[in-house]
Amino acid sequence: MKYWLVLSILFLGIVVSAQNQGEIEKQIDEIIKELTLEEKVKMCHAQSKFSSPGVERLGIPEIWMSDGPHGVRAEIEWDSWSYAGWTNDSCTAFPALTCLASTFNPDLAYKYGVAIGEEARYRKKDILLGPGVNIYRTPLNGRNFEYMGEDPYLASVMCVPYIKGVQTNGVAACVKHYALNNQEVWRGHINVKISDRALHEIYLPAYKAAVREGGVWSIMGAYNKYNGQHTSHHEVLINGILKGAWAFDGVVVTDWGSAHDTREAALNGLDIEMGTGTDGLTSSTENAYDHYYLAKPFLELLKSGEIDESVVDDKVRRILRLMYRTNMDKNRPFGRKANQLHFNVAREVAQEGIVLLKNNKSFLPLNPETTQTIAVIGENATRMMTVGGGSSELKTVHEISPLHGIQQRFTNANIIHSMGYASGPSQYGRVIPSDLDQDSLKQAAIETAKKADVVLFVGGLNKNHEQDCENGDRKSLNLPFGQDELLDEIVAVNKNVVVVLVSGNAVAMPWQAKAKAIVQAWYLGSESGYAIADVLSGDVNPSGKLPFSFPVKLEDNGAHAFDELSYPGDGTDQVYKEDILVGYRWHDTKKIKPLYAFGYGLSYTTFKINSASVNAEEFKAGDEISLSVELSNVGQMAGSEVLQVYVRDEKSSVMRPHKELKGFKKVQLAAGQTQTIELSVAVDSFAFYDENNNDWKLEKGNYQLLIGTASNNIKKTIKVAVK
Known part of the structure; x- marks a missing residue:
């Protein structure tokens, strides 16, 4: 392919769709043929604190990234962590993701994603580093506010529309931190030991949903180790699960400084290395960006034949694919800077996410006209x-x-x-x-x-x-x-x-x-x-629900119910001893009363679940169970309630939690209104991860559908059979 033809591909742009994806892949293959080995390697590592290089010779653009999950961070200097001092880089600060999760409102998550994506696009960002979907294992984790709570189903349902909203702007969401980055203490080296069940049932589902349902374009690795290997270049997590079983076709980016080895980074799925313990070009040649693990050391292994060129080709192919979705898509929208519409979205999320925990004798709301x-x-x-x-x-x-x-x-x-x-x-x-x-x-x-x-x-x-x-x-x-x-x-x-x-x-x-x-x-x-x-x-009736449990005391939390090896670890290793019993699963199964339960939140009005029914009594794998729930607002004020559906396995061949969230729906009712709400629950979601076969297993038998308004406030129980 001639040089001018490469340029024409890049600058004319191609609309990414199901119809022309195959054509784009062909164009990417042709571009790869034109790249030198040095140019390929160059695309795989940072050139500044928040960008990776393009290829000037062919007009391939740089990739620009920005924190974070709650707003587009102010501009950082090229080669230091100091702020650049721009006057046009202010943003809308959206509520933290704990608040978004508390809304239990996927439609609002989409609006949030669209708005923050518009601001990222206006600021010429190609990757927005978020959302965070690590699981709330301990209330001491310093970054819990960036995540979506303790339940994998809730985090999955809420992250997917956020991702789709961001990516409508031609900006890649970057789901983080993959995986098991559930504390900040010793995060750079702690080696997490965990059962396969807990990994697949609790800590991976939101990432899986982000890939398979959200179609996310990039994933950020984590700092910690899992089974002795750093997670940003992990044979099992990235090659086996993410790019293997889930068929992720996007780009894996390190967290800043989370790469540790050239050979592992090359062979275990890392595509772009950022922030590796250098200060760029200011200190010495040895400390420059081209001395990253995926820079000159990678190039040397490729030139010697110790690593096949197909390895770097796969990385470049993924990077170019991301570019065709973002900065090489001619039809990419222009975005919008912080504006009143974005402030309105931020306010709406905040209103719906606030949780009323206690209201003795209806002390709230306060009269706004009070003197x-x-x-x-x-x-x-x-x-x-x-x-x-x-x-x-x-x-x-x-x-x-x-x-x-x-x-x-x-x-x-x-x-x-x-x-x-x-x-x-x-x-x-x-x-x-x-x-x-x-x-x-x-x-x-x-x-x-x-x-x-x-x-x-x-x-x-x-x-x-x-x-x-x-x-x-x-x-x-x-x-x-x-x-x-x-x-x-x-x-x-x-x-x-x-x-x-x-x-x-x-x-x-x-x-x-x-x-x-x-x-x-x-x-x-x-x-x-x-x-x-x-x-x-009282201008807004609170409707938020807790996305994690409040324990009475720290020892009531599963991660803290054991010795220090469970949390924070011994400085080298850490064992998740509570296993799959995270959050309300621990409280319910161990019969430890929380201070405030997962899914709990009061209103200024009163709701009543009158009845609940299902479309059949027996189901099989692949079926969707349709539930009809009659809900009434029997109070004096319009408001919203979150119907929550939990599942309990009556008899299992393995230990199961007392109940697990498998469905929810937020419903707004006027005072005195009664409405029949339709929800669906997938029978396949009743499965557990079978460690003997390394796969999901759905057992026949009797299950209970528990319908309520909090994990500890179940109002209706329906029995169903899986054949």
């Missing part, structure tokens, strides 16, 4: 939560604080504010204490509480190191910075206390019984304060 004195206490009432947290930190156009949102909605009230406690500034990898006097802040807050008719305590965690932050796990389940003690003293002087928790993790609540109401508010992004005020005022 009472409202004390807003807590550092989180004013602290920016889009900064900090590691790679997901954002430079947003605006961030509405909870205090500002409350002031804007309760305009007739006398609103007074006190900081209450101070956490110190946010700095990656370090804890920096506040230089403010904590005792003075506490005493001022108590005096403020005495003057108020109602106290809104806005506390929780933040994005500081060893809170909800990358590269460090929490040290305790309790609230930090003296908040538990402060709350005890506030409720002693004021009985009307509402606690608004801003966090991405479960916390202990020794003060729970004394609070009138508790609201789980997550990290809500640009529109945070408005969304919180929407719920507190």
Whole structure:
């Protein structure tokens, strides 16, 4: 093929569709023939902190990437981790993915994906590094706020529309961190030991759904090891499962610095290596990008014949395929920068994701026209939560604080504010204490509480190191910075206390019984304060459901019910001793009552499940079970409820959890309305992973369909038989 013909292929563009995919593959083969070995290798590793090179000679473009799952990160300098100081790189900060999961609303996940994808496209990004779908195994994990909770089915259902939404913009979603990156402590080297059942039943389903149902174009490897091998170039996880069994046709990208060996990276499925312990070109030749594992060392092995050229050809083919889907697609849309439509999406996700945990005697909502004195206490009432947290930190156009949102909605009230406690500034990898006097802040807050008719305590965690932050796990389940003690003293002087928790993790609540109401508010992004005020005022009826269990104490969580080898490990190895019993599976099966259960969330109205039925009593493999559930809103306010369908195997040849989520649907009803809701559950989803045969096994026998509104609030049970 002549040089001019290669250029014509690249610049004319080809519309990627089922009809012409074969033609594109032929064009890719022709381009590969024109590339030198050096050019091929060059495409497989970084050229800057967030880009990999193209081929200038043929007009093949660079690939540009950006964090993160909640917004498009500000521009980073070419060759350092410093911010570039641009003035046009502000974004919409969308709610963290724990909040998105709490909506139990796949349609909203699609809107979220479209909006964030538009911003990535406008900023000329080709890969958006998200969503994160690692499983919430321990409430201490510093990055849980970036993920979608403890249940593999929920994470699967919610990540697929997010991916599709992003990719409508000609931007590749990059699902991360594949796989078993479920803690930040020792993340770079900890070797995870886990049963095949737990791997396939709990920790891989969301990735499988992302590939097979979401059609995701890229996957990010993880830092940790699995069975002695680093996961970013893993023979079983990547060659055997991802690219083998699941037939993933996209690109595997390292997490930044997660490559460790040239031969393994070459032969075990890694396609693009990023961030490998260098500072690019600024220090020395040996520390340059062309000394990455997939750079000159890779080239030398190819030239010597120790590695066949077909290996690099496969990597380049995948990279070019990604380009035809993104920066070489002529029909790619142009995207849109942060705008009111995107802020509206962020606010809607925040509204639907907020979870009402407690509401004693319908204390909430507060009358928005009240003239009472409202004390807003807590550092989180004013602290920016889009900064900090590691790679997901954002430079947003605006961030509405909870205090500002409350002031804007309760305009007739006398609103007074006190900081209450101070956490110190946010700095990656370090804890920096506040230089403010904590005792003075506490005493001022108590005096403020005495003057108020109602106290809104806005506390929780933040994005500081060893809170909800990358590269460090929490040290305790309790609230930090003296908040538990402060709350005890506030409720002693004021009985009307509402606690608004801003966090991405479960916390202990020794003060729970004394609070009138508790609201789980997550990290809500640009529109945070408005969304919180929407719920507190009753303008929005809360409908969020917890995507993970809140244990009463840390030892009630499965990962912490054993010795240190289970969490955090011994510094070398870690064994997932709770096996498949993660989250509510552990609480239910071991009969350990949670503080708040998975799937739980209150409303300002009341719902009643009147009846439930199925379309037959006997089913076989491949069938879909159709359920009809009659739901009534018997309260005085319109609202939304999430119907949840769990499955229990009455008799199994192996240990099974007490129940597992296999279906859900969010339903909006007017006050007094009754509606029959149709749901479906796949019989094949009843299967377990059979370690004897290394495959899924569906056993005949009797099963129960458990229909309710939380994992611990089952209202109807239907028995079915699988033949």
